Amino acid sequence: MIDDELLTGVEEAVRKAAAAEIMPRWRQLAAHEVTEKSGPHDLVTIADRRAEEHLTGALTALLPGSVVVGEEAVHDNPAVYRALGGEAPVWIVDPVDGTRQFVHGDPGFCTLVALARGDELLASWTYAPAREELAVALRGEGARLNGEEIRSGSPVPDAPLEVAHSHPDFTTDAQKRTLEGLHTQGIRPRPCGSAGLEYLNVARGALDAVAFTWENAWDHAAGLLLVAEAGGGHATLEGKPFRLAGGNALPFTAARDALTVRRILSLLA
Secondary structure (H helix, E strand, O other): OOOHHHHHHHHHHHHHHHHHHHHHHOOOOOHHHEEEEEEOOEEEEHHHHHHHHHHHHHHHHHOOOOEEEEHHHHHHOHHHHHHOOOOOOEEEEEEEEOHHHHHOOOOOOEEEEEEEEOOEEEEEEEEEOOOOEEEEEEOOOEEEEOOEEOOOOOOOOOOOEEEEEOOHHHOOHHHHHHHHHHOOOOEEEEEOOOHHHHHHHHHOOOOOEEEEOOOOHHHHHHHHHHHHHOOOEEEEOOOOOOOOOOOOOOOEEEEOOHHHHHHHHHHHO
């Protein structure tokens, strides 16, 4: 199903969507082009909507019979999410991951695309246009950043583990209490920015682990494959692989190696 033509086509589609719909609006948004969804920290912009529309048309044309599960489409119609785990190939799309950073003019945002069939991730693209970085992962064939292979490696022995976790603005009191387990000797926790870029940091060995309390597939699918293909691992609180369709025991973690996965889970239990 995945050949060089499809890989090239997806890369072109992602780059074109960013060039046409996202970057012209970066640091140029008018007040009426930004709206709230569930609350003041959960934002959506005209760039999110237009980029998802662009990608939906381009990706389904590249792979006839495929469907798209995109963040904005699911917000408008939650039933769209049920395509995950079905028989058709599914493109999982977050048009602007890190919308808050995008709105504030910060370069820490990206476009995330993953291709899955059933509960198996096949390929992913993480594109940070303001940083001119494109990471691609292909199941069984490794991970690359701007064409160069990346490896997660392992944390430095005896050094504090650098861990990015769910931002306090997006967590409940119970989730905050669970994440408090990371505030212990040997761990250096901080709130996450764009989830997609935090996964990239793990895959390139710039961050030791992430710990997240939510399971929206568009935030995690691309990054989970990227980390795995770079040599890292992940697990839910039950020690099981993350399920795209949901129903995971949370929090879950992705980390540079299996030992770090187990260490983080032990602190979240």
